[in-house]
Amino acid sequence: AAPSAVRDAAGLLADRVGRYAYVSSRSVYAWPPAAGLAEDGPLVAGSPDDGDVPYAEAKRGGELAVEAAFGADRTLFVRAGLILGPYENVGRLPWWLNRIARGGPVLAPGPAESPIQYVDVRDLAGWTLDAVAAGLSGPYNLVAPPGHATMGGLLGACVRATGSGAELRWTAPEELLAAGAEPWTELPVWLPPGETYDAMHTADVSRALAAGLRCRPVAETVADTWAWLESLGGVAPQRPDRPGVGLPPEREAEVLAALAGR
DSSP states (O other): OOHHHHHHHHHHHTTTOSOEEEEEEGGGBOSSOOTTOOTTSOBOOOOTTOOSOOHHHHHHHHHHHHHHHHOGGGEEEEEEOOEESTTOSSOHHHHHHHHHHHOSEEEEESOTTOEEOOEEHHHHHHHHHHHHHTTOOEEEEESOOTTSEEHHHHHHHHHHHHTOOOEEEEEOHHHHHHTTOOBTTTBTTOOOSSHHHHHHHOOOOHHHHHTTOOOOOHHHHHHHHHHHHHHTTTOOOOOTTSOOOSOOHHHHHHHHHHHHTO
16 A cells, blocks of 8 residues: 555554554665665665555555554564465465476476575464564564575475476576576566575564564465465466466476577
8 A cells, every 4th residue: 555545544543543563565675685684774765645656665654654653662564575375366376386286397496495485474464463462563574584495395395285297397597597587477486696585585584583473384385375276276366466477388398498408
């Protein structure tokens, strides 16, 4: 929502409820955020009076709007990173599950041991409710800790959950980039080493862990998302304001063929 909408809502609620938990984003940190960035990192500019502004500025403006209405002691900022799990309407994990369920050789972005950070939506929701009940305030980075998940662990769990005979063809980042494969969009979740990887997959979440964050196993997130996806006939909902993700089959075949020919 636009910061001005958050401002108006917070203003109406300030004298009626005890606390405000605002699900923000790690995008509020100034670019490029350093690897291992904690909650005290530099932030983008934002205003509670802003209307339609870019995502990072909108989230920061929303934070400022809530804090202005409720005060710092009654405000909780849940700075989420990548969110996965059942009911996802962006399509990242659903795309990988559907692709791997089709079987055959799968272009798998490596290295397999590359750590990734996301949070299961149910873990995010549970932690937020507990944090509000405990009276926590201030900002918290909300993703799983480093080492909880890897790209190989995520895609391997997809193979097991779907029961497919897919063969993961692990491919080095430099080879993928040379072949023109697009990180994050064509190959969801994956990012090559660099600033964007550091921003998305190396957050310091020690504050949230100390405040009770517990993250379910990767296999559980993947299996539950697959069960949900199957209940929908394999077609996940898609937000109308977001483009679809994933490599089209013909594009994946082209990249695999090009890599095999080297």
